[in-house]
Amino acid sequence: MHLFSRMVRNLAVVLVLLMALWAMLFYYAMVDEIRDEADDSLEHYSSMIISRVLAGREFPQIGDGSNNSYVIKPVSVEYASQHSHLTYHDENFYIAEKGEEEPARVITSIFSDNEGQYYELRVATPTFEKDDLFGAVAIWIVVLYVGLLFIVLIVTALIFYRNMRPMYELLNWLDSYNPGCKIKPLPDMSRIREFRKLGDALQRAIDRSEELFSRQAQFIGDASHELQTPLAIIGNRLEWLMNSESLSQQEAAELYKINQTLSRAVRLNKTLLLLTKIDNHQFPKSSDVDIVDQVKECVESYGEVFESRGISFEMDLPEQYVVHINESLASTLVSNLIKNTYIHAPENSSAKVEICSGVLTVSNAGDAALNADHVFDRFYKSSKQHTSTGLGLALVAAVCRYYDMPLEYEFNQGRHLFKVKL
Amino acid sequence: MKVLIIEDDPSLREIMSRVLKQEGYVVEVATTFAEADSKVAGFSYDCILLDIMLPDGNGLHLLEHIRALGKRENVIIVSARDSLEDKVYGLENGADDYLPKPFHTAELVARVRSVLRRGRTAGELALSMGNVVLRPDSRSVQVAGEPLALLKKEFDILLYFMQRPHHMVDKTVLAEAVWGDYADDADNFQFVYAQIKNLRRKLSQAHATIEISAVYGFGYKLSEKEE
Numbered sequence: 001m002h003l004f005s006r007m008v009r010n011l012a013v014v015l016v017l018l019m020a021l022w023a024m025l026f027y028y029a030m031v032d033e034i035r036d037e038a039d040d041s042l043e044h045y046s047s048m049i050i051s052r053v054l055a056g057r058e059f060p061q062i063g064d065g066s067n068n069s070y071v072i073k074p075v076s077v078e079y080a081s082q083h084s085h086l087t088y089h090d091e092n093f094y095i096a097e098k099g100e101e102e103p104a105r106v107i108t109s110i111f112s113d114n115e116g117q118y119y120e121l122r123v124a125t126p127t128f129e130k131d132d133l134f135g136a137v138a139i140w141i142v143v144l145y146v147g148l149l150f151i152v153l154i155v156t157a158l159i160f161y162r163n164m165r166p167m168y169e170l171l172n173w174l175d176s177y178n179p180g181c182k183i184k185p186l187p188d189m190s191r192i193r194e195f196r197k198l199g200d201a202l203q204r205a206i207d208r209s210e211e212l213f214s215r216q217a218q219f220i221g222d223a224s225h226e227l228q229t230p231l232a233i234i235g236n237r238l239e240w241l242m243n244s245e246s247l248s249q250q251e252a253a254e255l256y257k258i259n260q261t262l263s264r265a266v267r268l269n270k271t272l273l274l275l276t277k278i279d280n281h282q283f284p285k286s287s288d289v290d291i292v293d294q295v296k297e298c299v300e301s302y303g304e305v306f307e308s309r310g311i312s313f314e315m316d317l318p319e320q321y322v323v324h325i326n327e328s329l330a331s332t333l334v335s336n337l338i339k340n341t342y343i344h345a346p347e348n349s350s351a352k353v354e355i356c357s358g359v360l361t362v363s364n365a366g367d368a369a370l371n372a373d374h375v376f377d378r379f380y381k382s383s384k385q386h387t388s389t390g391l392g393l394a395l396v397a398a399v400c401r402y403y404d405m406p407l408e409y410e411f412n413q414g415r416h417l418f419k420v421k422l
Numbered sequence: 423m424k425v426l427i428i429e430d431d432p433s434l435r436e437i438m439s440r441v442l443k444q445e446g447y448v449v450e451v452a453t454t455f456a457e458a459d460s461k462v463a464g465f466s467y468d469c470i471l472l473d474i475m476l477p478d479g480n481g482l483h484l485l486e487h488i489r490a491l492g493k494r495e496n497v498i499i500v501s502a503r504d505s506l507e508d509k510v511y512g513l514e515n516g517a518d519d520y521l522p523k524p525f526h527t528a529e530l531v532a533r534v535r536s537v538l539r540r541g542r543t544a545g546e547l548a549l550s551m552g553n554v555v556l557r558p559d560s561r562s563v564q565v566a567g568e569p570l571a572l573l574k575k576e577f578d579i580l581l582y583f584m585q586r587p588h589h590m591v592d593k594t595v596l597a598e599a600v601w602g603d604y605a606d607d608a609d610n611f612q613f614v615y616a617q618i619k620n621l622r623r624k625l626s627q628a629h630a631t632i633e634i635s636a637v638y639g640f641g642y643k644l645s646e647k648e649e
Contacts, residue, residue, distance in 0.1 A: 225502045228523035229502055229523055229524075233433045233437060235526060236438070236441065237433075240440065240441065243589065247638075252638040252640070256638070263592075308616075
């Protein structure tokens, strides 16, 4: 999962819960405060009436602009002693103005005048105003909640991208890194300390792996070079023996077998040297090479070999296809791909080479798919082969790696296909 | 014909000189850069086989010395470093040929013979044996003065044999030299047999006095017919 989407998802889950909780608390606090305020105003109204009654002045007019209505009635001493002198409650209250009952907040107060007469005063204010208020508060809280949630997520995303950009640059750089190939300079990491440390660590790791890589290539190269002279000596002495007149048929046959084994060792060594050279970039000079020419030349010189095994070879090529490449590497690439079909195609089957929209495809019939992960490895051999070096496709892969040409293997409808994007 | 072998490995030096002596050349050897330098300065040779990786110096510098001395020796570079740069550098600086290690003795003999012939006949590269004359540059063959038509591969095979007369040529080596390095796979030499058979037939029909004979069933040898 993408780090970014993961972060946003987690953040969203946490924020949705937290902010919902916060919004609920806020709503209830708000409602409580409004109720309190309404009760205060009722109490104020009721104490105003009481003081007027006690002062013997006229009662206030109902409908004087406030929504309050009231009822005052004398009560007995028993009633007064049995009831609390100040209570709040919600009930349906008859509002004389409207002539009907409505849900209302009611304050009931019991008081006595100078003559010891108890009165019960009930002041009511309809609750619809309060409900409207609660509704408005709830709507606003939801709107603000959703808005805040989105703003937080968007700001987080922006900040994340801005701050993590060096990391994405680093990741892109890693993707483009290929051991043994030219290395692009590491992106500038100087702004942020953590990324700078990461960049430094990466640089050190890459330097070390580059050094190991070049040392390994150097070693293989040196070892192969050192082997050339001993191989030459063995070969020459063998030939000397084989040319001698006094050899028996049996001895000659033995020598011939030794010589064949030796020539395999020689070929292996030469191929390893070539691989090392490609990996060490010792083919600097590129020129415009016509791949079609290379293919035709190759197929022509292999023609008799293919015929000898009854393999028919098809070509589907354009007039020409020019690629900027080192000529000997181009020929290595083409000849090894074609040679591979010769080695692997069963007798009396068909092989084909084509160049179509910049892709060189060489294919031959086969029984089962090869292991696509290892088919381009050095010394990868399917069980049938005994005499091939197992380095031909490794060479092809090395050339493709050298020029950043994508190389693919697939097995499709009983055919092995090797595709190079030129 | 005097040949100087400059090679630091004693075993290779010995076998190279043995082979060339058998071919009738007078062979001298040098084992170090210093020894080679003094020999080159003091004597003259028809051909110098030069290993460029010597313990006390780079053979390519020796090549420069030889040219600086104004000598006209044919130089064949023998090198374990089969690198294009060395080859180009060597050939640009007056070497006549470049032979990468490991090589076949037959190849060595053929190269020596080839540069000596080139030096002697000033560009006339015809090879002849018995009544057969082969001209590599015009890719033509004549038997007793009459042109002989050969297919491309047949010509290549005959050329290979003509460059190595009386030498046994392993059929693996032949296949590799004429068809490329893939040919030795499996026991699949039908195409070699077929080509050789055709070539033999054509040579005998044209009454050539040379023949390609099988040796022990694993190689061939070009030799003159015994009357």
